[in-house]
Amino acid sequence: MARQPEGPPPPPTVQKLRLRYAKRGRLRFASHRDLARALERALRRAQVPMAFSAGFTPHPKISYLGAAPTGAASEAEYVELGLAERRDPEEVRARLDAALPPDVAVLECVEAAEGTGALADRIDAAVWRVELPGVALAELQPAVEKFLASGVVTVAKRTKNGLRDVDARAPVTSASAVDEAGCAILHMVVRQVTPAVRPDDVLAALAAVADLRPPLPPRAVRAAQGRLDDTGAVADPLGPDRAARTRCQGEHAAARPAEPVA
Amino acid sequence: MTRKPRTSTGESLYPRLEPLLAQVQKPVQYVGGELNSQVKGWDDVAVRWALMYPDAYEVGLPNQGLMILYEVLNERPDALAERTYAVWPDLAALMREHGVPQFTVDAHRAVGDFDVLGVSFATELGYTNLLEALDLAGVPLHAVDRDETHPVVVAGGHAAFNPEPVADFVDCAVLGDGEQVVGDVTDVVKAWKEQDRPGGRVELLARLARVEGVYVPRFFDVAYGPDGAIAAVTPNRDDVPARVAKRTVMDLDEWPYPKQPLVPMAESVHERMSVEIFRGCTRGCRFCQAGMITRPVRERTLQGIGSMVDRGLKATGYEEVGLLSLSSADHSEIGQIAKELADRYEGTNTGLSLPSTRVDAFNVTLADELSRNGRRSGLTFAPEGGSERIRRVINKTVSKEDLVRTVTTAYANGWQQVKLYFMCGLPTETDEDVLEIADLAVEVIRAGREASGRRDIRCTVSIGGFVPKPHTPFQWAGQASAETIDARLKLLRQAINSDRRVGRSIGLRYHDGQPGIVEGLLSRGDRRVGRVIERVWRDGGRFDGWSEHFSYQRWTTAATEELARFGVDLDWFTTRERTEHEILPWDHLDSGLDKEWLWEDWQEALAEEEVADCRWTPCYDCGVCPTMGTEIQIGPTGRSLLPLTPV
Numbered sequence: 001m002a003r004q005p006e007g008p009p010p011p012p013t014v015q016k017l018r019l020r021y022a023k024r025g026r027l028r029f030a031s032h033r034d035l036a037r038a039l040e041r042a043l044r045r046a047q048v049p050m051a052f053s054a055g056f057t058p059h060p061k062i063s064y065l066g067a068a069p070t071g072a073a074s075e076a077e078y079v080e081l082g083l084a085e086r087r088d089p090e091e092v093r094a095r096l097d098a099a100l101p102p103d104v105a106v107l108e109c110v111e112a113a114e115g116t117g118a119l120a121d122r123i124d125a126a127v128w129r130v131e132l133p134g135v136a137l138a139e140l141q142p143a144v145e146k147f148l149a150s151g152v153v154t155v156a157k158r159t160k161n162g163l164r165d166v167d168a169r170a171p172v173t174s175a176s177a178v179d180e181a182g183c184a185i186l187h188m189v190v191r192q193v194t195p196a197v198r199p200d201d202v203l204a205a206l207a208a209v210a211d212l213r214p215p216l217p218p219r220a221v222r223a224a225q226g227r228l229d230d231t232g233a234v235a236d237p238l239g240p241d242r243a244a245r246t247r248c249q250g251e252h253a254a255a256r257p258a259e260p261v262a
Numbered sequence: 263m264t265r266k267p268r269t270s271t272g273e274s275l276y277p278r279l280e281p282l283l284a285q286v287q288k289p290v291q292y293v294g295g296e297l298n299s300q301v302k303g304w305d306d307v308a309v310r311w312a313l314m315y316p317d318a319y320e321v322g323l324p325n326q327g328l329m330i331l332y333e334v335l336n337e338r339p340d341a342l343a344e345r346t347y348a349v350w351p352d353l354a355a356l357m358r359e360h361g362v363p364q365f366t367v368d369a370h371r372a373v374g375d376f377d378v379l380g381v382s383f384a385t386e387l388g389y390t391n392l393l394e395a396l397d398l399a400g401v402p403l404h405a406v407d408r409d410e411t412h413p414v415v416v417a418g419g420h421a422a423f424n425p426e427p428v429a430d431f432v433d434c435a436v437l438g439d440g441e442q443v444v445g446d447v448t449d450v451v452k453a454w455k456e457q458d459r460p461g462g463r464v465e466l467l468a469r470l471a472r473v474e475g476v477y478v479p480r481f482f483d484v485a486y487g488p489d490g491a492i493a494a495v496t497p498n499r500d501d502v503p504a505r506v507a508k509r510t511v512m513d514l515d516e517w518p519y520p521k522q523p524l525v526p527m528a529e530s531v532h533e534r535m536s537v538e539i540f541r542g543c544t545r546g547c548r549f550c551q552a553g554m555i556t557r558p559v560r561e562r563t564l565q566g567i568g569s570m571v572d573r574g575l576k577a578t579g580y581e582e583v584g585l586l587s588l589s590s591a592d593h594s595e596i597g598q599i600a601k602e603l604a605d606r607y608e609g610t611n612t613g614l615s616l617p618s619t620r621v622d623a624f625n626v627t628l629a630d631e632l633s634r635n636g637r638r639s640g641l642t643f644a645p646e647g648g649s650e651r652i653r654r655v656i657n658k659t660v661s662k663e664d665l666v667r668t669v670t671t672a673y674a675n676g677w678q679q680v681k682l683y684f685m686c687g688l689p690t691e692t693d694e695d696v697l698e699i700a701d702l703a704v705e706v707i708r709a710g711r712e713a714s715g716r717r718d719i720r721c722t723v724s725i726g727g728f729v730p731k732p733h734t735p736f737q738w739a740g741q742a743s744a745e746t747i748d749a750r751l752k753l754l755r756q757a758i759n760s761d762r763r764v765g766r767s768i769g770l771r772y773h774d775g776q777p778g779i780v781e782g783l784l785s786r787g788d789r790r791v792g793r794v795i796e797r798v799w800r801d802g803g804r805f806d807g808w809s810e811h812f813s814y815q816r817w818t819t820a821a822t823e824e825l826a827r828f829g830v831d832l833d834w835f836t837t838r839e840r841t842e843h844e845i846l847p848w849d850h851l852d853s854g855l856d857k858e859w860l861w862e863d864w865q866e867a868l869a870e871e872e873v874a875d876c877r878w879t880p881c882y883d884c885g886v887c888p889t890m891g892t893e894i895q896i897g898p899t900g901r902s903l904l905p906l907t908p909v
Contacts, residue, residue: 026276027527029289034527041297041525041579058611071284099579101295101527217284 013051013061013082016112017089018119018238019096022075023068027103028219032067035104039079042099048092049085065120065225069198074222076126078237080112080119113244122237123192125173127224130186130199134215137179140186143210144177153205159195168205171197174232191228270375272304275365282356290528291319292353294367297525298577301369302342308452311335311343311444312366312376312413314395316388317807319347319367323524324532326586327382327419330519331440341448344368344376348391349398351804351811357398364399373399377451379413380444381432383421386784387777387807389428393799396431403796405433405480410463414470416447423508423555424732424848427784427791429479433467437475437851438508438555439541441517446473471502475509477851478502484789484847490830492788492845507852508555510892514541515566522577534582534615535574539567539599543588544876544884544894545620547658548867549646549685551731552588555853557886559877560895564595564602568903571603575612582613590616591623592877594897600631602903607635618642618683621660621668626675640679641672648684648699654870655690657863662698666705673710673719680706680721685728686750687742687775690868696750699723700757707767722769723758725751727778731785733853735863737846740839741782744814747775776814780806782836783821788847791835793824854892856885 023030030038040060043050052058061082068074081092093109100106112119132140147153153169175188190197199220206212226234236242283289304310313332315322322328328345335343344366349357357363364373373379373395381392393403396415402408405415417425417435425435436443450473454466461468471478481502487493497504511517523535540561543553562570571583585599593599603614614632621643629641645665647653653660669680684699703721710719727747730736751772759765783791797820798806805811821832840846842861849857859882863873873882877896887893 026293026295027290029283029293030527031288031290033529034290037529037533038527040581044579044581045576052611071289101297103295217281 009054010052010058011084013084015083015086017081017083017087017092018110018112018241019079019081019093019106020108020238021077021079021100022073022105022107023077023103024073024075024105025103027101028073029071031070032064035067035077036062036064038100038104039096042096043081046092046095046099048081048096049083049087051082051084063119065123066192066196068222069200072199072220072222075107076222076225078119078123078225108238110238110241111245113241116240116244119237122227122235122240123225125189125191125226125228125234126222127234128186128188128190128199129221129223130188130203131180131219131221132184132186132214133219135184135212136182137177137184139212140177140184140206143206143212144175144186146210147172147202147206148175150209153209155201155204155208157195157201164195166195166197166201168197168201172202173228175202189228189232189234270372272310272369272371272375274370275362275372276370278360278362279357279365279370282353282360282362285356286353287350288528291347291526292349292365292367293527294370296323296367296527297579298522299345299368299524300336301344302336304342304369304371307338307342308340308455309342309378309448310376311341311378311380311448312346312371312373313343314346314348314373314379314381314392316348316381316383316391316395318350318805319526320528320530321807322347323526323528323530324536325382325384326520326536326538327384327440329524330517331380331382331444332524333519333521334441335444335448338445338448340452344371346373346395348388348395348805354394354398354804364395374401374413376413377455378416378447380416380418383417383419385807386421386427386781388421389784389795390799390803390806392428392431393796394804397799404430406430408433408463410459410466412463414451414463414466416476420552420555421785423551423851423853424785424787425477425479426484426789426847427787427795429789430792430796433478433480434470435477435479436509437477437506437853439511440509441511441519443473443475443509447476468499468501471499474507477506479789482850486790486828490828490834492847495845495847495850505850505852507890508854510558510854510890511541512560512892512895514538514560514562514895518566518570518573521570521573523574523580525578525580532584533580534584535571535578535580536584536586537567537570537574538562538586539590539593539596540587540896543592545589545592545658546863546873546875547646548656548735548863549688549728549731550588551734554734554855556588557854557884558892558894561593561595561897563897563899563901564599564903565899565901567599568603568606572606572906581611582615584615584617586617589620589623591619591628595899596623597628597631598898598902600628604631604634606903606906610635618644621645621665624668624672626671629672629677630675640681641677642681642683643669644683645702646683646685647688647695648697648702649695651870652688652691652695654872655867656685656688657867657872659872662702662705665702666709669706669721670709670713673716674713676714678716678719680710680719682706682721682723684723684725686725686754686772687728687747687778689730689736689739691742691750693750693753696754697757699725700754703758703768704761704764707764711767717767720767720769722771723754724771725754726773727775729778729781729785732846732848733855733860735860735867737786737860738840738842738844738864741779741836742775743837744775744779747778751775777806777809777812779832779836780812780814780817783817783832786847787835790825790828790830794820797824852889854884854886854889856883856889859884 050060089109097106542559
């Protein structure tokens, strides 16, 4: 039998908070592990009363959802925290934001509503914006059209188990090209698949189908994540928590005697 | 007009660097912006320092020495300091291709634009990385080729106590504690710049050479005799001292640095905050250069430690505090430190750790306090020598019975994993001395199983080759050859594996002998070794402390070809035993240790005689305190930890 530390078990989770944060600027080069370490330290500096796992090496209760790749910026990273004491979500957001480096911004913090399901089940697609410095719209546009018209575009992808061929076309549910100040921008919605298809893979696919080879490294930003709806848009994954909270407040309001309207 | 106008603007290279970062491994190590890092205005200060740790960021960032100087310098209103680290070959290749020079991570300024480039050498294996950084920075490799537009290259750290192998590449070396001398160097550079650089670079170096603790190699000539040994080292100016003495900071409580430890975004080798609880060591282990060159012992007080821990934890968010020193359990108040800190951080998951513990200083109460709020991971002891005989030779005396009893006590009290550190190739060592390590490990496991009633306890034996170092009693010793080391390690491995029932509870981690020979060449080398370093760098040598980058062949080829003209070779510098009166390359550099005392201690080592610690027994005249005007500063102070002021 595994040994247990002496003393009482750590206090349980009494509140779950769900966060959306951004990684920007220089910290787009931070990896998922780098950000996880920074978040854990920031939680300590911000004195957020985290719940800890039991055992000889207690860990704070933090669930990470699929992180944007190293090198990509993001406006929509999600994480769930388990707290051992209740706190006001907005206060936690502000304190954590202040404790993190300037290039990591905590944008939203909501309390997880009971019975609305797991956060992970509310994310199955990402919206990407990829800046292509040195590429003209006139080059990108036909490349995207050719890509969308293709049935399957196989690219070689480096995975843990070596190089693997993946289809970069199927997970892309929409893609378009626009011009901003002479720089071509690729917008696209990509479904979550295994192994993941990332902006780099789609760019490799554009090189394969249309020989599009950007002269400078492209800059990708994950603009949003969520569940793909019938219209091809992604829904806000924190929406159900917010809605439940509003509903809850509404019920409270309904239970109170109606106040006279001035 | 010989002087080129100084055009440096401190402009950020980041826009040019950023496109390259998308193409390299672990790019976050190059972006800076760490918690508690600082960027000061280029034009707001008189003197600008680039501080380099010549190894990868993940190794260099946690370095305490660099962190201390970074803060001390940045606290001065007239100075700024930024950090730079060795860049990996993938980025170095792209930087050369795109003309991006060596940069600091703080504001991505070109290293060549700074007034001073301070390089901290904890180990000699960083020398090729210095050359790589100079080359990437566009700074001439050879000090004599530099002019006033180039930074003054200053070496520091323990390896600077024999900077002769890099004498051609550095302008100065600083001996001893850096906290005060960096201020003195800043003052000299500032005055010289304000006077519009009179006398050019040579005058600046002459002024620096008159700062206590600063050695300027170019002002000393080295002559060699027909046997290849040094005949004389003589100053070639009459306005610089003939011997350079180390610097010593007294009263550590007045220097509570780092106050705001840097916290990297990238992973580093030490994921914890460190507080240096004392400096110096007088245990007298004869192999230990650090213990010899950092004397005397100067303790930080319990209260000083308490306030550094408090401030540091608040500033970093780390969950572990390392109580650092050369032998932390020897602090006169260690029991109280551990207990009162554990009381203070009760219930916060904040762990305390000591880097390693002397077998004779370990007790369960102390170990329990250290792990009370954190993780009871493992214990590390460093007996260093396998047999009692060899432990007398190295003056780290502990009996086999005591060792077994201590480790067994640890197992019986719930520790499952114990690490034991040893060295191989110590002076007078035989195969039998090393094979006793196997006996010891087997006995530790047997006794540990019995005492704890468990079969899942483990013992890891970690062993590496001994490298004789300057300013130690073993500075005269012949280093064991790589073949000897490898053969003894092979015997040890066989002995441990011979009893499978116990052997599977024993792990063996070892380093083979070849890198130690190169370290030996660089440690006890003289100026002639500079050619070897340069040749190795030109042949592609980088990151010599990393097995995947180290090439023994590259070093032996370079040594053979570059040293032949001098009539010496690799063995001459490494496996050769020196005689009493040979002039050693570092004899003109004064660590305070009396050379006659070192020789006597070497003779006593050969006679297997011990010497006691001068903290608890009378002075044995090593020479440091009278020469340097210093004294032992130890407690106990009799005071307690002050309560924390609520925030």
